[in-house]
Every structure is written in C-alpha cells, then in structure tokens.
Amino acid sequence: xxxxxxxxxxxxxxxxxxxxxxxxxxxxxxxxxxxxxxxxxxxxxxxxxxxxxxxxxxxxxxxxxxxxxxxxxxxxxxxxxxxxxxxxxxxxxxxxxxxxxxxxxxxxxxxxxxxxxxxxxxxxxxxxxxxxxxxxxxxxxxxxxxxxxxxxxxxxxxxxxxxxxxxxxxxxxxxxxxxxxxxxxxxxxxxxxxxxxxxxxxxxxxxxxxxxxxxxxxxxxxxxxxxxxxxxxxxxxxxxxxxxxxxxxxxxxxxxxxxxxxxxxxxxxxxxxxxxxxxxxxxxxxxxxxxxxxxxxxxxxxxxxxxxxxxxxxxxxxxxxxxxxxxxxxxxxxxxxxxxxxxxxxxxxxxxxxxxxxxxxxxxxxxxxxxxxxxxxxxxxxxxxxxxxxxxxxxxxxxxxxxxxxxxxxxxxxxxxxxxxxxxxxxxxxxxxxxxxxxxxxxxxxxxxxxxxxxxxxxxxxxxxxxxxxxxxxxxxxxxxxxxxxxxxxxxxxxxxxxxxxxxxxxxxxxxxxxxxxxxxxxxxxxxxxxxxxxxxxxxxxxxxxxxxxxxxxxxxxxxxxxxxxxxxxxxxxxxxxxxxxxxxxxxxxxxxxxxxxxxxxxxxxxxxxxxxxxxxxxxxxxxxxxxxxxxxxxxxxxxxxxxxxxxxxxxxxxxxxxxxxxxxxxxxxxxxxxxxxxxxxxxxxxxxxxxxxxxxxxxxxxxxxxxxxxxxxxxxxxxxxxxxxxxxxxxxxxxxxxxx
Amino acid sequence: xxxxxxxxxxxxxxxxxxxxxxxxxxxxxxxxxxxxxxxxxxxxxxxxxxxxx
Numbered sequence: 087x088x089x090x091x092x093x094x095x096x097x098x099x100x101x102x103x104x105x106x107x108x109x110x111x112x113x114x115x116x117x118x119x120x121x122x123x124x125x126x127x128x129x130x131x132x133x134x135x136x137x138x139x140x141x142x143x144x145x146x147x148x149x150x151x152x153x154x155x156x157x158x159x160x161x162x163x164x165x166x167x168x169x170x171x172x173x174x175x176x177x178x179x180x181x182x183x184x185x186x187x188x189x190x191x192x193x194x195x196x197x198x199x200x201x202x203x204x205x206x207x208x209x210x211x212x213x214x215x216x217x218x219x220x221x222x223x224x225x226x227x228x229x230x231x232x233x234x235x236x237x238x239x240x241x242x243x244x245x246x247x248x249x250x251x252x253x254x255x256x257x258x259x260x261x262x263x264x265x266x267x268x269x270x271x272x273x274x275x276x277x278x279x280x281x282x283x284x285x286x287x288x289x290x291x292x293x294x295x296x297x298x299x300x301x302x303x304x305x306x307x308x309x310x311x312x313x314x315x316x317x318x319x320x321x322x323x324x325x326x327x328x329x330x331x332x333x334x335x336x337x338x339x340x341x342x343x344x345x346x347x348x349x350x351x352x353x354x355x356x357x358x359x360x361x362x363x364x365x366x367x368x369x370x371x372x373x374x375x376x377x378x379x380x381x382x383x384x385x386x387x388x389x390x391x392x393x394x395x396x397x398x399x400x401x402x403x404x405x406x407x408x409x410x411x412x413x414x415x416x417x418x419x420x421x422x423x424x425x426x427x428x429x430x431x432x433x434x435x436x437x438x439x440x441x442x443x444x445x446x447x448x449x450x451x452x453x454x455x456x457x458x459x460x461x462x463x464x465x466x467x468x469x470x471x472x473x474x475x476x477x478x479x480x481x482x483x484x485x486x487x488x489x490x491x492x493x494x495x496x497x498x499x500x501x502x503x504x505x506x507x508x509x510x511x512x513x514x515x516x517x518x519x520x521x522x523x524x525x526x527x528x529x530x531x532x533x534x535x536x537x538x539x540x541x542x543x544x545x546x547x548x549x550x551x552x553x554x555x556x557x558x559x560x561x562x563x564x565x566x567x568x569x570x571x572x573x574x575x576x577x578x579x580x581x582x583x584x585x586x587x588x589x590x591x592x593x594x595x596x597x598x599x600x601x602x603x604x605x606x607x608x609x610x611x612x613x614x615x616x617x618x619x620x621x622x623x624x625x626x627x628x629x630x631x632x633x634x635x636x637x638x639x640x641x642x643x644x645x646x647x648x649x650x651x652x653x654x655x656x657x658x659x660x661x662x663x664x665x666x667x668x669x670x671x672x673x674x675x676x677x678x679x680x681x682x683x684x685x686x687x688x689x690x691x692x693x694x695x696x697x698x699x700x701x702x703x704x705x706x707x708x709x710x711x712x713x714x715x716x717x718x719x720x721x722x723x724x725x726x727x728x729x730x731x732x733x734x735x736x737x738x739x740x741x742x743x744x745x746x747x748x749x750x751x752x753x754x755x756x757x758x759x760x761x762x763x764x765x766x767x768x769x770x771x772x773x774x775x776x777x778x779x780x781x782x783x784x785x786x787x788x789x790x791x792x793x794x795x796x797x798x799x800x801x802x803x804x805x806x807x808x809x810x811x812x813x814x815x816x817x818x819x820x821x822x823x824x825x826x827x
Numbered sequence: 828x829x830x831x832x833x834x835x836x837x838x839x840x841x842x843x844x845x846x847x848x849x850x851x852x853x854x855x856x857x858x859x860x861x862x863x864x865x866x867x868x869x870x871x872x873x874x875x876x877x878x879x880x
Contacts, residue, residue, distance in 0.1 A: 134866025157863030204853050215846045219839060246835055
C-alpha cells in the first residue's frame, strides 16, 4: 500500500482535478495511478453507531480502499481507485444512510492546528522523558553528596545527565526558543524570552560544570521547567483548536459551489468567487444563491432573512434583483450574474465585519499586558545581579552567573504560562459540555466585563422556522392540508407538514410561487395558500396565515407564529435579575419585533435596523462606556457581532455570523447564556488571583535570589511549588461549578 | 558500582524505545481522534477493506 495520505494528495491534486458537471468531483484529489481521495464533512455524526454505519457501508464497495471517520472533527476521509465521479456515488450512499456531506475545504487550517498539536505533544513527551530520567540521576547525586559517592561516579552521572538533557532541551525548547527569537529580532519581548534565557543559561552553566567536573549541575531544573510550561501550552492549544475546528465545520457547511451554465448549455460547479459578471447561474430550489444578479427565468420565493432579518419569504420573478446568501425556496431560478465574490452585498457586509474585528483585535489579554512590562523588569534585575556580584562583591563570574540564573528561574512567569491556560481549559471544557464553544482566546476576559446585552430577534430569541399556531379542528381537513403542504418548501407549508407529519402525501400538487398550492381531488380543485390565492378577504390579523378551500366546505384558516426559543423568557428574566441591561435590535418589521419583545419582556426594542445601523448602535453604546454583548445569527448581525465587546451566535447561524462571533452555542435553548457570563466572571477572578499570587511570590523570592542565598535547585523547587499552587487554584473553577451541572 | 555502567544505559535505551513508540503513535494519527477510538473499540467485527491510515 502506498503511504500517500489523503491530505498530501489534497494539496497537490486540487488544482489539477477537473470539476465534473454539477458534482462534488471538483473537490476530489486524484493521483496518477488511478486512485482518488476525498475529504468530507459529515455534520450529523455523533456516536459510535454513526462511525460503524458509515464505515461499514462504504467499505463494502469494492472500489473503496480506505474509509476513516474522525469523530472529533466529523471529517470523513475516503480513498478509492477509479474515477473522480465516484465521489457522487459516495455522497449518494451517505445520503441513503441519512447523512448530508459537504466537501471539507478548510482543511489547510485544520492541518496547521494538527501540526502544532503534534509538535507540542512530541516536545512534551521528550521533556517528560528527559526530566524524569535526569531527575533520577540527580537524586542519586544529591544523596551521594553525603554518602561518599566517588568523584568518578558523580562525573559519570553528570555526563549521563548532560547526554540526555542537552538534545532534549534543544528539541523540547524549540517552541519557546523560536517564539522568543522572533520577538527579540523585532526588538520586542514576550514571555518566552525569560523562559528561553533561563533554560539556555542553566543548561550552558551545567554543561560547563560537567566539563569542569564541578559538584553542581542543574539540568533537572531546566527540564522540569520546560515540561511544566509545555504542558500549559499544550492544554491551551487543545482547547483553541477544538473550538476553532467546530466553527470551521459550520463555515464549511455553507461553502457550496455555484452552478454556472456554460456556452454549451451544460452546468458546471464553480467556486462562487470565480463567477464573472454576465454569466448565467442556476439556483436550484432549496439552494443558497451564490451571486448578486437579476432573475431572467423562473419565479420563486426567496428567504432573505440572512441578509436583512426579514422573516417572511419574498416572492421573486423575472426582472427582480436577488442577492448572494439568500435562500431560493420553491423552484429553480436562472440568474444573470452582476456581481460575484468580492463585489456582492454579502462581501460588503463581510468587509464591515473585518473592519470591526480589527478594532477588537487590539484587545490584549490580561496575561500579555502583564508580561509586557514584567519581562524587562526581570531581565534588568537578573543583569544587575550578575553585574553586582561580579563588580561589587568581586565574586567569580561563575558565582555571579549562578545567582543571575537563579533570579531568572525564580521570576519565571509560570503563573502566567501555566495557570492562565489551565483556567482557560477548565472554563472552556466546562462550557463545551454545556454546548458553548469559545473561539477567541480573549473571549472569556471580554465576556466577564459585559454590562449590556443586545439581542437580534430572528433565529436568536425566536427559532427561524414558524410553527402552526391556530388551525381548524377537523382531522380530515388537517390531513388534506398536510398532504398538499408536503409538496412545497415554503416555510408555512413546512410548518403545516411538521404539525401533522403522518398524513399521506398527495400526488400532482401544483405550486404557484408567491401564491400557493392546488390539487385536483375527487370532488374538485383544492387550494392551499394566501387569501388572494383562495379568492377570499384576508383577515386583518398581523400573523402570517394560510387558507384552505375545498369544494363543498367553507374556507379554513391556518395561522402561524414564530416560536420563541426554549428558555428565552427565563433567560431574559435571569439576565435582568443579574443586572444586565437588555435590548433587541432587529431588521424585521416592527409588529413582529414588538410581539416578541413583549413576550420575552424586553422594553427597549428597535425594528427595521440595517446592518450599518446595527454596527452604529453598538459603537454608540461602546463610546458611552458600555460593554456590549451582541447575540445574533444572521449575516446582517455579523458586523455588529464583530464590533461588540463580545458576541455570541447559535450554531445554525450563517457562516459569516459564526465567524464573527467569539462564542457559538449548540442546541435550541438560550439557557446557556447566563452560565456563559457567570463562568467568564469566575475565570477572570481566578486569573487575577493567580497573577496577584505570582507577584507576591516574586516579590518575596527575587530579593533572596539576588542575595545569592538560593541555588538554582531551590529556585526550581520554589518555582514548581508556585506552579502547583496556581494550577490548583484554577481547578477550583471546576469545583465551584460542579453543583450547577 | 561498575554495574551502573551497564544498567543506566540499558534503562535509558528502554526509555528511548518508549519515546520512539510514542512518536510513531503520534505520526500514525492515533492521538487525533480519541473520541472515535473510544467508540470504535466496541465494534464486534472488523470491517472489510479497512487498512491503517
């Protein structure tokens, strides 16, 4: 078997593979010898049974060479021999099993995370191996100092230690050295500079001692320091990679290619940003439109809620303008592209998001702000210790160096290097179990400072899909309505179908987009749709409604409501009790927004707000000194999500919104919001305690180290003790939350 | 004490062996999907065509 992994193939083969007509084959990577590979995102897998069902089904195919489903990232790797077109069969097989699959396009990013993770894991393994072995040798030497260990044996042990330690330090320390070097080269400093300096100086000094045959070497101290710090860094990386890949998965689901009709009349799959103005684009029913353009054939209804927050679908026909990112609901549309890729309205919104994100990008984590001035102070202290002992005390350069290194080791910002990641890990994993994914490393700190919360309406306080609220009492009529509704993708028809799912589907149902459905039954024509379609007077109620007329019975009315998200009322009440100021800003019409505001009990609400106004509103609040949490799901919320102090989006949000948000919540309920804010506050409190503790600790020990009373060995011991103390403090976060799970 | 000259290198060699085994496991992707591995162990039968990744 060849050892080319799917990933390698993916990077070489993508450009060369020809996209087939309307297929996923464009994402297939083919090797020369007739083998193909494909990575898919299968979003719905969640358990061992899914792995088993998918893997055993696909591996029954004789052509399939390899199939592997990764449950952590929901990524399915398939490799087969044959042509690229087989990809469609794979997708069809998955669909047959009930799984929707999308090409896994963001793999380059995931790949980078994976590389960093395995580098850190390897470094961690080396540091642990070396530290434990050198420690064992060192214990023998320490005991031997009293027990009359011979010079020769001691030298042998020291040489053994050096043999293990030097290559291990070079290898395991690389993540720190590289980062420190890149900071120093740009004449800046970061936390890795004192760490690297301490480790390198300790190792160099110990090596010199070993060569000289001196009594004291400190390889064990340097290695255990590296091990503890690598552990912190690895934990940090794990949490971030996990949250990031979850968010990427959401983005991948939305990244679909566009069908362009070529001159030969055949459609081909093209990435949305490569479509040229003037090309003819086909949008199938149920597909998201990929370009801005004018409809030239077909009529349908378009769901524009992602762009402007309007919950009712808008009918479109020849000559109407449609925008990228909207959802074509009913029947296929041919669209003459006017703008694609970077020039669409959607991209304008994305640019607003990016501009707003840059502003927020200037937020620096508390730990980094501390390190910024802490590091120079430590370096100056260490340097003056060296100079002081050399010149004032007229000690030898070795003694002066030992004391300077002691200062560096004892002042190592371990509380920052270890305790902050541990706190983040504990908080993030707790949130993850509650269905909240943190995306940004500074999100917890920003969330902790929130005092004002802005909600979007559609898809945030309410579920995006309307539900049947009032209907006729007649079971026969209901079955008839459901049978008709099964033929349509209109949200109201879907709502009827969802309410009565068991009724048999009717054949030959006609749909007239923008009006309704008709069916020729045994007693004559039955119609389901708008009042105009059924030729009756509309009622004056503001609710969405549909009518059913059938021969020989009076018209029956169905009315619909947008359903509140489960837990919305309780969540709003709980947040108000905690003292947060709440408001709704929505792009929807004022009647619907007013109803929802009254239902959840938020007095401060604004309707018909455009994306630009949303961002302006957020910025006004920020200028007034408020700390704003924005909760929203649409593309129209994305700029405000990025501009706010912190932001939260549901997992089913549009990809732009999901990307702009700091935190994504899974599941239907809103109840996790108060928990998120509480956890953020507790985490910040613990981080501040830990930083405070490390200052007290340093203030106490640095003078002792400068006075030359401690050896590097005692310094390393004290440093380890302080690391343990801050770690246990961080774990307290878990204890305090245990009761609430 | 001379026995140390033999035993210490042997101990280190065994430890290094373990370290390389761990590296091999990382390279083989065994740490990429801990969740999936935990479920997969419950499979009764070996799926056909399944080769190591």
